[in-house]
Amino acid sequence: MSSHSKALKITKRALLVGGLAVGGGLVVGYAYLRDKPGTAGFEAVGISGTALNAWVKITPDGRIILAVPRAEMGQGVYTAIAMLIAEELEVNLGQIEVEHPDVDGKYANAFILTEPMPHFRPLIWLVERVAAALPLIVTGGSTTIRDGWEAMRRVGASARIMLVQAAAMRWDVAPEDCGAAQGSVTHAKSGRSLSYGELAEAATRIKPPSDPQLKPPSAFRLVGTPAPRVDIPAKVTGRAQFGIDVVLPGMLYAAIRQCLFRGGHILSYDADVVLGLPGVEAVVPVHGGVAVVAKTYWQAKKALEALPIEFDDGGNRELSSKSISELYRQALDEGDAVSVRADGNAERALEKSATVLEAVYELPFLAHACMEPMNCTALVKGDAVEIWLGTQAPTMANWGAAEGAGVETDKVTMHVTFMGGGFGRRQEMDISRQAAQIARALEGRPVKLIWSREEDIQHDSYRPAVMAKFKAGLDETGAVTAWTNRLVLQSVEADYGKRNLPEILGSDGDADIAMTQGADDMPYALPHYTVDKVIMKLPMDVGYWRSVGHSHNAFFTECFIDELAAASGQDPFAYRRALLSQAPRQLHVLDLLAEKAGWDARAKPAAGRGRGMALHACFGSFVGQVVDISLSVQGELSVDRVVCVIDCGMTVNPDTIEAQIESGIVYGLSAALYGEITLQAGQVVQSNFPDYEVVKLAAMPVVETHIIPNTNYPGGVGETGTPPIAPALANAIFNATGKRIRKLPLQNADFLSL
Amino acid sequence: MAYTLKVNGDTKTLNIEGDTPLLWVLRDHLGLTGTKFGCGVASCGACTVQVDGVAMRSCVLPVEAVTGAEIRTIEDLAHGEILHKVQQAWIDNQVPQCGYCQSGMIMAAVALLEENPQPTDEDIDGAITNICRCGTYQRIRKAIHQAAKA
Ligand code: FES
Ligand code: FES
Numbered sequence: 001m002s003s004h005s006k007a008l009k010i011t012k013r014a015l016l017v018g019g020l021a022v023g024g025g026l027v028v029g030y031a032y033l034r035d036k037p038g039t040a041g042f043e044a045v046g047i048s049g050t051a052l053n054a055w056v057k058i059t060p061d062g063r064i065i066l067a068v069p070r071a072e073m074g075q076g077v078y079t080a081i082a083m084l085i086a087e088e089l090e091v092n093l094g095q096i097e098v099e100h101p102d103v104d105g106k107y108a109n110a111f112i113l114t115e116p117m118p119h120f121r122p123l124i125w126l127v128e129r130v131a132a133a134l135p136l137i138v139t140g141g142s143t144t145i146r147d148g149w150e151a152m153r154r155v156g157a158s159a160r161i162m163l164v165q166a167a168a169m170r171w172d173v174a175p176e177d178c179g180a181a182q183g184s185v186t187h188a189k190s191g192r193s194l195s196y197g198e199l200a201e202a203a204t205r206i207k208p209p210s211d212p213q214l215k216p217p218s219a220f221r222l223v224g225t226p227a228p229r230v231d232i233p234a235k236v237t238g239r240a241q242f243g244i245d246v247v248l249p250g251m252l253y254a255a256i257r258q259c260l261f262r263g264g265h266i267l268s269y270d271a272d273v274v275l276g277l278p279g280v281e282a283v284v285p286v287h288g289g290v291a292v293v294a295k296t297y298w299q300a301k302k303a304l305e306a307l308p309i310e311f312d313d314g315g316n317r318e319l320s321s322k323s324i325s326e327l328y329r330q331a332l333d334e335g336d337a338v339s340v341r342a343d344g345n346a347e348r349a350l351e352k353s354a355t356v357l358e359a360v361y362e363l364p365f366l367a368h369a370c371m372e373p374m375n376c377t378a379l380v381k382g383d384a385v386e387i388w389l390g391t392q393a394p395t396m397a398n399w400g401a402a403e404g405a406g407v408e409t410d411k412v413t414m415h416v417t418f419m420g421g422g423f424g425r426r427q428e429m430d431i432s433r434q435a436a437q438i439a440r441a442l443e444g445r446p447v448k449l450i451w452s453r454e455e456d457i458q459h460d461s462y463r464p465a466v467m468a469k470f471k472a473g474l475d476e477t478g479a480v481t482a483w484t485n486r487l488v489l490q491s492v493e494a495d496y497g498k499r500n501l502p503e504i505l506g507s508d509g510d511a512d513i514a515m516t517q518g519a520d521d522m523p524y525a526l527p528h529y530t531v532d533k534v535i536m537k538l539p540m541d542v543g544y545w546r547s548v549g550h551s552h553n554a555f556f557t558e559c560f561i562d563e564l565a566a567a568s569g570q571d572p573f574a575y576r577r578a579l580l581s582q583a584p585r586q587l588h589v590l591d592l593l594a595e596k597a598g599w600d601a602r603a604k605p606a607a608g609r610g611r612g613m614a615l616h617a618c619f620g621s622f623v624g625q626v627v628d629i630s631l632s633v634q635g636e637l638s639v640d641r642v643v644c645v646i647d648c649g650m651t652v653n654p655d656t657i658e659a660q661i662e663s664g665i666v667y668g669l670s671a672a673l674y675g676e677i678t679l680q681a682g683q684v685v686q687s688n689f690p691d692y693e694v695v696k697l698a699a700m701p702v703v704e705t706h707i708i709p710n711t712n713y714p715g716g717v718g719e720t721g722t723p724p725i726a727p728a729l730a731n732a733i734f735n736a737t738g739k740r741i742r743k744l745p746l747q748n749a750d751f752l753s754l
Numbered sequence: 755m756a757y758t759l760k761v762n763g764d765t766k767t768l769n770i771e772g773d774t775p776l777l778w779v780l781r782d783h784l785g786l787t788g789t790k791f792g793c794g795v796a797s798c799g800a801c802t803v804q805v806d807g808v809a810m811r812s813c814v815l816p817v818e819a820v821t822g823a824e825i826r827t828i829e830d831l832a833h834g835e836i837l838h839k840v841q842q843a844w845i846d847n848q849v850p851q852c853g854y855c856q857s858g859m860i861m862a863a864v865a866l867l868e869e870n871p872q873p874t875d876e877d878i879d880g881a882i883t884n885i886c887r888c889g890t891y892q893r894i895r896k897a898i899h900q901a902a903k904a
Contacts, residue, residue, distance in 0.1 A: 073851075228845070231853070236844045236849075236850065237829070237831070238789070240853050244787075244790070370852075371885070371886070419852065422852075660851075663889040667887070688794075689795070689797040689798050696882075696884070697886075
C-alpha cells in the first residue's frame with residue numbers, strides 16, 4: 001500500500017464464524033472478505049498486519065487451542081495472536097496451546113485464508129456454503145475490520161460472550177450477572193462456577209455476537225507486555241518441524257534443475273542416462289524444469305548432476321545487467337511514464353528555483369535467500385493431493401498443488417509447518433505446483449522436493465532492479481521549491497500475477513501502487529511534487545521482497561533529501577525537521593532519534609568516522625535510524641552502531657518488536673553491503689552464499705531500539721526495520737567522506753577512491 | 755558399502771554410498787532432522803555438528819571420512835527436560851526467529867565454549883561464522899556471554 005493513510009482506508013469485511021469444531025467443542029474465528037484489491041502482499045505478515053487469520057477451539061476437556069493455519073517464520077505471530085485472544089477470552093497466555101492445524105479445502109475456505117494475498121476477492125456465498133457444510137454458523141451480515149489485531153480480540157471476546165451466555169442459560173440467570181476469568185464463568189450471587197470446557201458444547205448452539213464490545217487499551221493486562229515466544233523452545237532443541245523435515249513412510253526425494261536462461265525452457269534431457277543409477281526411480285518434467293526422483297536426496301542430487309539437459313535460451317542470450325541498465329537509463333528520459341502524483345507544477349517551479357539539483361540512483365535485483373531452501377512434500381492418491389510445506393500464503397500453495405496434480409482446489413489437504421524464513425519468497429505457487437506434478441507421476445508415494453541453494457538463488461522472484469532520477473529546486477534559503485522523481489522498474493504486481501495466476505491476477509502494472517510506496521507519500525512539505533514511473537517488461541521474475549517498494553524508495557528519497565540538506569549547507573536533522581510540520585508522528589520519531597543517538601549538528605566527524613540518518617514511514621509505522629560507521633585507512637567499512645526509533649502504535653509484544661527491528665536492519669544491511677543479483681548472457685551470475693554474501697556475526701552493528709509508546713492504531717513491524725538502513729548508511733558515508741553513494745551494493749564501491 | 759558411525763553415543767551401521775555427506779546420513783537415514791541443510795557448500799553453517807568434539811559442516815563431510823568418529827548433533831545436547839546451558843541462554847535471550855539456522859548456531863557455540871569457556875567478542879566473531887538470515891546475531895552474542903557465565 002502506498003501510504004499508511006491509504007492503508008488504513010482499505011478495510012476488510014469479515015464474517016464471524018462460530019460453532020461445532022471438527023472433533024468436538026466450540027470453534028470461533030473469522031472469514032475475511034476483502035472489499036477491494038490491494039497489494040498487501042508480504043507486509044501483511046507483520047505482527048499487526050492484516051494476516052492474523054486464526055481460530056480458537058475450546059474442547060470439552062477444557063483445552064484452549066489456537067489454530068493458526070499460517071506458518072510462524074520467526075515474527076512471533078503465534079505468540080501475538082495468542083496474547084490478543086487471551087486478553088479478551090480472559091485466560092492466561094499459558095492456558096493457550098498453539099497448533100498448526102491441517103487445513104483441508106473446506107475448512108480453509110470457511111476461514112478464508114487468502115487474506116494477505118493481493119487481489120483476492122472471495123465471496124460471501126462461498127463462506128456461507130462451506131460453513132453450512134461444516135457445522136458452523138456465520139454471523140449475520142459482515143463487519144468491517146481493519147486488521148487482524150482487532151479481529152483476534154473480537155474472536156476472544158465473542159468466544160467469551162458465547163460461553164457466558166451458555167452458562168447463564170444453564171443457570172437460568174442474566175448473562176450480565178456472570179463474570180469470566182481464568183477460563184471459567186462464575187455467577188457471583190450464587191457462587192456457581194463452570195469451566196470453559198464444561199460450557200464448550202452448549203456454547204456451540206449460541207449465535208456468535210456480531211459486534212462484541214472490546215476492552216479499551218487502558219484495561220489490557222497482557223497486550224503490550226513482553227512475553228516469551230511460544231515457538232522458541234522447540235527451536236533450540238532441533239525438534240521444530242520445518243517443511244524440509246517432514247518424513248513420511250516410503251517417502252522419495254526429488255532434486256530439480258530449472259532452465260538456466262531467463263525466459264527459456266528445457267528443450268530435452270536424456271533420462272536413460274540416469275535411470276539405472278543407484279536409487280533413481282523416475283525423471284519427471286515439471287513446470288520450469290526437470291526433477292530426478294530417488295530413494296534418498298543425495299542419490300537424486302547426484303543423478304540430476306549426471307542428467308544431460310539441453311536448454312532453450314528464450315532468445316535472451318544478450319540479456320545482461322549492463323544491457324538492462326542501459327534500457328533503464330533510456331527509459332529515464334524517453335520511457336512511457338505513468339503519473340503517480342502531480343501536486344502543483346514542478347517543472348515551472350524548478351525553472352524559478354535558485355538552485356536545481358539532479359541525481360540518478362540505481363539499485364540491483366536482490367534475492368530473498370531464505371535460510372531454508374524451497375521445499376515441499378506431496379502425496380497424490382486418486383483425485384486427492386496432500387502437501388506439507390511452510391508457506392506465507394496457504395491459498396497460493398493450495399492452488400499450486402491443485403494445478404500441479406490436476407485436481408480441484410478442494411481436493412487439497414495442506415499441512416503447514418514452520419518455515420525457515422519467508423521475506424516474501426514463500427508466497428509463490430512454484431514449489432507446491434512442482435511437488436504435486438512429481439507426486440502425480442509417482443501416484444501413491446510421497447515425494448519431498450528440495451531445491452538446492454543454487455536453484456534458490458537462480459530462480460527467485462527477485463526484488464526488482466530500480467533506477468530513479470530526481471530533480472529538486474531550492475530557494476535562496478535552501479528550502480525545497482519542487483521535487484520530481486521518475487522511477488524505472490518492473491511491476492511486482494504484474495509479474496506476480498503473470499507467473500502465478502494469469503487469468504485472475506493478470507495486470508499491466510500501471511496500477512501497482514506498491515512500486516512507488518514510500519516515494520509518492522513522503523511526509524515532507526513539498527510545494528510542487530511529482531512522481532511518475534516507467535514500468536519495464538523484462539524476462540526476469542520479480543516479486544515481493546521484505547518491505548516491497550519501500551526497500552528501494554526509502555534509499556532514494558532519504559539519500560536525496562540528505563543531498564538537499566548538504567546543498568543548502570544545513571544539518572540533515574534540522575533540514576528534515578523543518579519539513580515535517582505536517583507530520584507530527586514523524587517529527588516525534590525524528591526528535592527522539594536525535595536525542596537517543598546523541599545527534600550533534602555542530603560536531604565534525606572524527607577522521608574515519610561518519611554518521612547518517614534516515615526516516616521512513618511504512619505499513620502504518622514510522623521509523624528512524626542513525627548509523628555510525630568507521631572507515632579504516634585501507635578503505636574497510638565497519639558499521640558500528642544503529643540507533644532505531646519506531647512508532648508502531650499500540651504494541652502487542654515489545655520484545656518481538658525489538659527482535660524484528662534487529663532482523664529488518666540486518667536484512668537491509670546485507671543488501672546494502674553485498675546484495676546484488678546480476679545477469680550475464682541471459683543467466684543469473686550468483687548461485688550460493690559465497691557469491692551472494694550476507695552479513696555475518698562479525699559485521700553485526702550494535703542495534704539499539706526505542707519504541708515510542710502510544711495508543712495509536714497498530715502498524716506493521718516485521719518489514720519496517722529494513723527500509724531506513726541503506727540510506728542512513730549511505731548518508732553516514734557521505735558524512736565521513738564527502739562522497740555520495742547513489743548505487744548499491746557498497747561492496748562495489750572503492751572507499752579509498754571516494 | 756557398509757559404514758559404521760557413532761552418533762550421539764549410539765553405534766549405527768549403514769549400507770550407503772561412501773560419498774554421501776554426513777548431513778544427509780543424519781537427516782535421511784537416521785531421522786535426525788535437527789541438523790539443517792542451508793547451502794551444501796560449507797558456507798552457511800546450518801549443518802554444523804561436532805565430530806570428535808570439533809564443530810564441522812556436515813554437508814561437505816562424506817560419510818566415508820567420518821567412520822569411527824564420535825558425532826554429536828543438536829538432538830544430544832539436552833538431557834531429557836534439562837537443557838544444555840547454551841540452549842537455556844538461547845531461550846532466556848529469545849534468540850531464534852524462524853529458527854532454521856539455530857541448530858547450527860548452537861552447535862557452533864557449544865564447541866566454542868568447550869574450547870574457550872570465556873570467549874571475548876573477538877573470539878565470538880572469529881568462531882561464529884554461520885549465517886542467520888533473520889539477523890539474530892546481537893542476541894547470539896549476548897546468549898554466548900550468558901552461557902559462558904552459567
Ligand atoms: S549446509 Fe552445510 S554449511 Fe551450509
Ligand atoms: S533464525 Fe532464521 S535464519 Fe537464523
